[in-house]
Amino acid sequence: DAGVTQSPTHLIKTRGQQVTLRCSPKSGHDTVSWYQQALGQGPQFIFQYYEEEERQRGNFPDRFSGHQFPNYSSELNVNALLLGDSALYLCASSLNKQGLYNEQFFGPGTRLTVL
Amino acid sequence: AQTVTQSQPEMSVQEAETVTLSCTYDTSESDYYLFWYKQPPSRQMILVIRQEAYKQQNATENRFSVNFQKAAKSFSLKISDSQLGDAAMYFCAVHQGGSEKLVFGKGTKLTVNP
Numbered sequence: 735d736a737g738v739t740q741s742p743t744h745l746i747k748t749r750g751q752q753v754t755l756r757c758s759p760k761s762g763h764d765t766v767s768w769y770q771q772a773l774g775q776g777p778q779f780i781f782q783y784y785e786e787e788e789r790q791r792g793n794f795p796d797r798f799s800g801h802q803f804p805n806y807s808s809e810l811n812v813n814a815l816l817l818g819d820s821a822l823y824l825c826a827s828s829l830n831k832q833g834l835y836n837e838q839f840f841g842p843g844t845r846l847t848v849l
Numbered sequence: 850a851q852t853v854t855q856s857q858p859e860m861s862v863q864e865a866e867t868v869t870l871s872c873t874y875d876t877s878e879s880d881y882y883l884f885w886y887k888q889p890p891s892r893q894m895i896l897v898i899r900q901e902a903y904k905q906q907n908a909t910e911n912r913f914s915v916n917f918q919k920a921a922k923s924f925s926l927k928i929s930d931s932q933l934g935d936a937a938m939y940f941c942a943v944h945q946g947g948s949e950k951l952v953f954g955k956g957t958k959l960t961v962n963p
Contacts, residue, residue, distance in 0.1 A: 778951030840894035
């Protein structure tokens with residue numbers, strides 16, 4: 735049973751460029767959440783996708799956008815990169831079902847460095 | 850807004866000893882879940898233990914247990930018989946009912962000394 739996978743593992747970009755990060759959810763999961771983890775900090779929620787739509791968004795500018803495909807995989811796009819966007823980007827998947835909480839399973843992350 | 854505070858940036862423990870990591874949180878909701886995650890150098894977030902706020906009984910998972918004080922909004926993690934493999938960053942997180950996001954603290958770096 736494959737867990738959450740992310741690609742690439744590492745990425746180096748320069749200021750002003752655009753980047754796309756990819757996530758494949760755990761088998762059987764239909765919901766994908768993205769988190770940004772700056773160095774020495776805890777992860778911060780960017781947004782969540784379910785049924786190919788953004789369901790909830792955290793306090794991130796519009797430069798951060800996403801997409802979910804029919805096979806439930808997801809992309810995170812960041813435009814006009816800033817030095818402050820350097821971070822570990824974590825993807826988490828879950829199965830949407832009735833109830834208070836749907837457990838999120840995390841991938842290994844993509845380390846983005848902006849020079 | 851929900852906030853999670855971990856007041857111990859770093860902790861250390863001798864192998865086989867017991868250590869307690871502290872966490873306090875703030876939420877206006879009555880229904881929520883609390884979590885402790887472990888993040889080793891491999892970076893993958895691993896769920897250690899979960900506590901439902903409506904349950905009075907403290908959660909336990911093998912060597913890991915929590916002390917949940919709802920009125921004080923405190924949620925500490927106790928690791929018994931510490932092992933070298935327990936060395937990692939530990940994050941406390943809260944999930945509020947009706948929301949989709951986890952809110953994390955800044956983490957505590959745990960070192961286990963042989």
